[in-house]
Amino acid sequence: MMLAAAVAMAAASIPGVPGRQRAASEVTVRRDGQRWTADYRLGGRSPVWLFVKSVLPRERRTSWRLGSVKVLTPGVRIERLGNYDALVATSGTVPARVRLQFTPFSEDIEAGYDAALTFSDGSVALYGDQFWITPAKSVAEVRALGPSEDGPDGQSFRTRMNFIDRAGPVLVHGRRVARAEMDDGATYVVFGPATPVVGPAMTTLMDPAVPAWISGYLNGEMPKVLGRYQRELGPSPVGQPTLMVTWGGTLPNQPDQASLSGSVLPGLVVMTFAGARLQQPSDKAAQYARWFVSHEAAHFWLGQAVSYSTPAESWITEGGAELLAFRATAAADPKFDVRKRLAEARAECAPFLRNGGVASAYRRAADFRAYYACGALIALAAEKANGGDFPAFVRGLIAGPGADGEVTRAEWLAELDRVSGNGRSSAAVGDLLDRAHLDPEAALDRFAVETGITALFTPAAGTRT
Numbered sequence: 001m002m003l004a005a006a007v008a009m010a011a012a013s014i015p016g017v018p019g020r021q022r023a024a025s026e027v028t029v030r031r032d033g034q035r036w037t038a039d040y041r042l043g044g045r046s047p048v049w050l051f052v053k054s055v056l057p058r059e060r061r062t063s064w065r066l067g068s069v070k071v072l073t074p075g076v077r078i079e080r081l082g083n084y085d086a087l088v089a090t091s092g093t094v095p096a097r098v099r100l101q102f103t104p105f106s107e108d109i110e111a112g113y114d115a116a117l118t119f120s121d122g123s124v125a126l127y128g129d130q131f132w133i134t135p136a137k138s139v140a141e142v143r144a145l146g147p148s149e150d151g152p153d154g155q156s157f158r159t160r161m162n163f164i165d166r167a168g169p170v171l172v173h174g175r176r177v178a179r180a181e182m183d184d185g186a187t188y189v190v191f192g193p194a195t196p197v198v199g200p201a202m203t204t205l206m207d208p209a210v211p212a213w214i215s216g217y218l219n220g221e222m223p224k225v226l227g228r229y230q231r232e233l234g235p236s237p238v239g240q241p242t243l244m245v246t247w248g249g250t251l252p253n254q255p256d257q258a259s260l261s262g263s264v265l266p267g268l269v270v271m272t273f274a275g276a277r278l279q280q281p282s283d284k285a286a287q288y289a290r291w292f293v294s295h296e297a298a299h300f301w302l303g304q305a306v307s308y309s310t311p312a313e314s315w316i317t318e319g320g321a322e323l324l325a326f327r328a329t330a331a332a333d334p335k336f337d338v339r340k341r342l343a344e345a346r347a348e349c350a351p352f353l354r355n356g357g358v359a360s361a362y363r364r365a366a367d368f369r370a371y372y373a374c375g376a377l378i379a380l381a382a383e384k385a386n387g388g389d390f391p392a393f394v395r396g397l398i399a400g401p402g403a404d405g406e407v408t409r410a411e412w413l414a415e416l417d418r419v420s421g422n423g424r425s426s427a428a429v430g431d432l433l434d435r436a437h438l439d440p441e442a443a444l445d446r447f448a449v450e451t452g453i454t455a456l457f458t459p460a461a462g463t464r465t
Contacts, residue, residue, distance in 0.1 A: 024157030025049075027131045031124075031191050032166045037072075038100040038131055043157070045093040046135035050086040050142050053129050055112030056365070057105075064105045064115065072099040082143040087133070108261045108272070111368040117246045117272065120209035123192030125244065128185025132159045146363055147311070163189045171196070173267075174203060174242060186265050188244065201226060202241050209247040213281040214273055214289065218245060221290055221332075222269075225297045228328055232391035234398065237305035238267040241297075248274025258285070260292050264299040271296065287333055294325035302394060306402030312359040313409050315433070319375015323383065323390055326376070342380065342456065346444055348373035353440035359409070359433040377444070378429050381451035385420035393419060409433070425451045 024043040030036070042049065057064050063080040071078050075090045076098055087094050104116035104124050117125040134157045136142045161182050169176040171190035180189050196205045201223035206215050222243055230236055251257055251274055258275035271292070278285055298321035308316045322345070330336045352361060352370035358378075361370035383390035393415070401411035413426040420426075428450035437443035448454040 024135065024159070025133055026160040026162070027133070028162040028164065029126065029131060029189075030164045030166065036102050036104060038102060040098040040100070040133065042094060042096050042098065042133075042135075044135055045096075046137070047089045047093050048081070048086050048136040048139055048142055049094055049133045050081070050084040050136050050145075051130070052084075052132045052134055053112065053127075054084040055109050055147075058108045058110035060107070061365070064107065064109070065102075068105045069100050069102045072101055073097070081139055082145060083147045084142055084145065086136070086139075086142055088139060108259075111362075113263050113265070114261070114270075114272070117188065117244070117270065119192065119194050119207045119246055121193055121207075123190055123194035125188040125190045125194075125246075126163070128161055128163075128182060128187055128189060130185075131161055132185055134159075158183050159185070161185050163191075165191045167192070171205075174198075187268060188265070188270065196242065199223075202243055205242060205244040207246045210245055210273060211247070211279050214278065215245070217281075217286060217289060218243065218271075218293065222293055222297065224332065225290075225294050225328060226300075228331070229297060229301060229324070233301045233394055234305075236300060238300050240267075241300065242268045244268060244270045246272045248272050250274070250276040250279065260288065262292060262296050264296050264303055266304060269293075269296045283335070287329065287336055290332060291325050291329045291336075294328040295321050298324040298328075301398065306398050306405060306407050309406050309408045311362040313407075313412075314362070314371045315358055315375035315378055316407055316409070316412055318371040319377070319379045320390075320394060322372050322376035323379035324394070327390065339456070342376065345373045345376045349377060350440040350444060353432065353437045353443055356436045357432065357434040374432060377447070377453070378432065380453050380456060381425050381429060381447075382416055382419070384452050384456065385416055385425050387419075 026041045026043070028039045030039075051065065054063070054065075056062065063085050065078060065085040066080060069078055071087070073095055076087050076094050077090065079086055079088050081088070087098060089095075104118070104126060106114065106116045106118045108114060113127045113129070115127050115130045119125075161180075163170050163172070163180040164178075169178050170180050171194065172180040172182075172187060174196055190205070194205055194207075196203045199219070204219060226236065226241070248259060251259065254275070256277070258273075258277040260271070260273055262269065262271040264270070299317065302320040302324070303317045308314055326338050326341055330338045348369065352358065352367050352374060355361075355364055355367055358370050358374045361367040379390060382393045386393040386396075396415055396419070397407050397412065401407050401415060413429060416426045416429065417423050428447050432443070432447060
């Protein structure tokens, strides 16, 4: 799986947030030449307004807003309070109108949507929900909040968002409009000349700097992957999707590295490629790109047709997408070794179990990959219980407990019990989800025995068999 000395990868694919409450504020985001501003009109009086989407960058591990956002309004400052960036009143409450000046931040945000994507032609795509803001009672309340996708108690107020470019119309949901307006910012708004190309299976928005072999490969492979999933999982829940791809450069300070990052939003797959090793085609690069595309595309079903109810349950979608991608890649490329990749997932999963259960990994900043690696093993248990047919298990989730668009942990485990005919597998899954294990290899051995997957993958070198 390694393209070079190291591969930086973050498949951030968090499903859309649940229903927000009444609009409490409005923001107008403008680009005027090189100047970017965000003008807030707050719909209430509060000493603190927090930014709901405040995940840290993968490399810096510090607030990206503190270095890229400047508050122009007197009487308010921007701070990092625990897990959130926030506007804090110097005294009393934050003024009703606040102006921010910012520089689009395009570095990779770990387990979250990148705030901005930059194109070589000067176009910039802004993630709408980075401007989502909601009131809090006090600084102490915000500091005490655990990480969440939805703000305090999952009951964040909406922010009405407007996006304007003095240079001309912006692009959103495949259309050019003079002013993009939305209550749900779970998408990217494109400023600049980037032009989508509408094909028979998907629409693409490709950075001209993306190496030609990558753009050609994606245009060829993505429709095949979507077709496979439609046959296995049912009709696409998003109609014709859009693929947005940017190029992060050659990473001059890391000549032996290649980087792939991506995310999925309603009807939209976003990918960023970078690294000198990706400038020329290779079998390893192509194999990794196919897996990457397959993982992201799987989220149209496991993530959008049906999503989880809390961040603690993201193993449902991330682990499921991992296994679907492993199987899709193997079906397209006989040289792809699924057993080896599952062994790598086991080796990656083990250290996380020492820190705590998989369910609580989102509260441990360095453990978000537990939902992918350990989640893939949990999905493997469901595949085994369902006679080796994981897509059928996913179809059952979508048609059954996920018919309302959401699957809870309890519903997923109940489906596992139903297809397995006993509760052993669900009990074993619960053990991984809830408990820390001082000897994680022994715990994974037990899990493999209880779920019947021992013969399906081999422990990585150096682990107990």
